[in-house]
Every structure is written in structure tokens, then in C-alpha cells.
Amino acid sequence: QVQLQESGPGLVKPSETLSLTCAVSGYSISSGYYWGWIRQPPGKGLEWIGSIFHIGSPYYNPSLKSRVTISVDTSKNQFSLKLRSVTAADTAVYYCARGPKSTRYFDYWGQGTLVTVSS
Amino acid sequence: QSALTQPASVSGSPGQSITISCTGTSSDVGDYNYVSWYQQHPGKAPKLMIYDVSNRPSGVSNRFSGSKSGNTASLTISGLQAEDEADYYCSSYTSSITLVFGGGTKLTVL
Numbered sequence: 133q134v135q136l137q138e139s140g141p142g143l144v145k146p147s148e149t150l151s152l153t154c155a156v157s158g159y160s161i162s163s164g165y166y167w168g169w170i171r172q173p174p175g176k177g178l179e180w181i182g183s184i185f186h187i188g189s190p191y192y193n194p195s196l197k198s199r200v201t202i203s204v205d206t207s208k209n210q211f212s213l214k215l216r217s218v219t220a221a222d223t224a225v226y227y228c229a230r231g232p233k234s235t236r237y238f239d240y241w242g243q244g245t246l247v248t249v250s251s
Numbered sequence: 252q253s254a255l256t257q258p259a260s261v262s263g264s265p266g267q268s269i270t271i272s273c274t275g276t277s278s279d280v281g282d283y284n285y286v287s288w289y290q291q292h293p294g295k296a297p298k299l300m301i302y303d304v305s306n307r308p309s310g311v312s313n314r315f316s317g318s319k320s321g322n323t324a325s326l327t328i329s330g331l332q333a334e335d336e337a338d339y340y341c342s343s344y345t346s347s348i349t350l351v352f353g354g355g356t357k358l359t360v361l
Contacts, residue, residue, distance in 0.1 A: 168350075170352075177354045178289075233285075234344070235348060237287035237350075239308060242296065
């Protein structure tokens with residue numbers, strides 16, 4: 133059974149960097165598939181942040197591309213998200229997920245973690 | 252990239268069928284058969300219900316079906332049940348190798 137679990141600070145100050153990690157169990161990241169991040173501001177819809185293959189370049193949402201970095205650590209079977217220069221608009225539940233086919237869809241999701249941007 | 256367009260809400264009675272539309276452009280929905288649908292109950296993570304326009308993942312009820320015509324995709328739920336009450340989101344692969352979501356539709360079972 134594939135499981136994903138997000139972890140990281142629940143509170144980040146404005147202008148700082150949001151850092152989250154997604155630990156994957158039940159599947160080896162190095163075996164393939166894409167790995168992505170999606171966020172959902174409170175009371176609003178889903179927004180794709182970006183996806184990465186276990187090897188190769190990541191793909192990012194154009195609206196966030198200048199501030200986002202997604203990376204994979206196959207030795208720890210996890211992948212990470214860094215979002216720089218955050219503002220209150222980046223307050224959201226952040227989900228990590230597995231994508232079997234490029235950026236087409238996600239079949240397994242983490243439970244999500246709320247990150248609040250506030251001083 | 253602009254979000255796909257979904258109705259804000261739909262409703263139906265138990266046993267009825269409902270359809271949720273998802274309208275994009277020729278750069279996403281219209282150009283690829285890579286539309287997916289997600290169900291999200293309050294406080295829960297989204298669940299994949301349909302992928303690649305009309306395919307159901309293992310374990311998803313056959314009451315859920317998907318289709319596409321031109322720039323608009325649709326999700327149909329037949330034999331509506333109380334447990335179907337949730338938010339539904341469509342998404343589409345785009346020509347820029349990105350993913351775009353719809354704004355979401357709240358389904359109310361009367």
C-alpha cells in the first residue's frame with residue numbers, strides 16, 4: 133500500500149522560505165513515477181505547484197516557478213518542496229502526491245499539512 | 252495558465268443522476284485526453300475518481316463516469332447516494348507540460 137506523509141513547520145514568517153518533505157512508503161521513488169505538490173488555501177480550490185520525475189527536471193506552475201524548487205532524495209525515499217519569499221497568500225494545506233503518468237493526474241495523496249504564513 | 256471552469260454547485264436527489272461540466276481551452280482539455288476528476292470530502296485529501304477522461308481507478312464505483320467533447324469534459328454520477336456529497340475538481344494536462352485544476356463544484360445530495 134503506497135503511503136505519503138508530509139512534514140514541516142506549520143508556521144512560516146513572511147518573506148521566509150517554506151520547506152516541506154514528503155516521505156513515501158510502500159513504493160520506491162527510484163522505481164519511477166512522478167511526484168508532485170498541490171496546495172489548497174482555506175476554503176478555496178486546488179492549485180498544482182509542480183511535479184518531478186525520480187530523475188530529470190521538474191515541472192512547475194508558471195505562476196510560482198520563480199519561487200519554487202522541488203527535489204527528490206532517493207536515498208531517503210522522499211521528495212521536498214521549497215517556496216521562497218512567502219506571503220499570507222501562500223497560507224494553504226499542502227499535499228504531496230504520486231503521478232503515474234507525467235503531470236496527467238495523481239493517484240495517491242498524502243493527508244495534507246496546513247502551513248500558515250504569519251509574523 | 253487559467254483555471255478550468257466548473258459550476259460552483261450542483262444538486263440532486265438520491266437515485267438521480269447529475270453531471271458536472273469542466274470547460275477549458277484548446278491548449279488543455281481540447282487538445283489532450285488527459286482530464287481527471289477528484290472527489291474531496293471536508294477535511295480530507297482529494298481522491299482520484301476518473302483519469303484520462305473516462306478511466307476509473309480500481310475500487311471506484313461504476314456509478315462514476317467521464318466524457319469529453321471539444322473543450323468541455325464532464326463527470327456523471329448515476330444513482331446518487333448521500334455519500335457522494337462532496338467537492339469535485341477536474342484537472343487537465345496542458346501543452347506546457349503542466350497541470351491545471353478547475354475551481355471545484357460542491358455537490359449537494361438533497
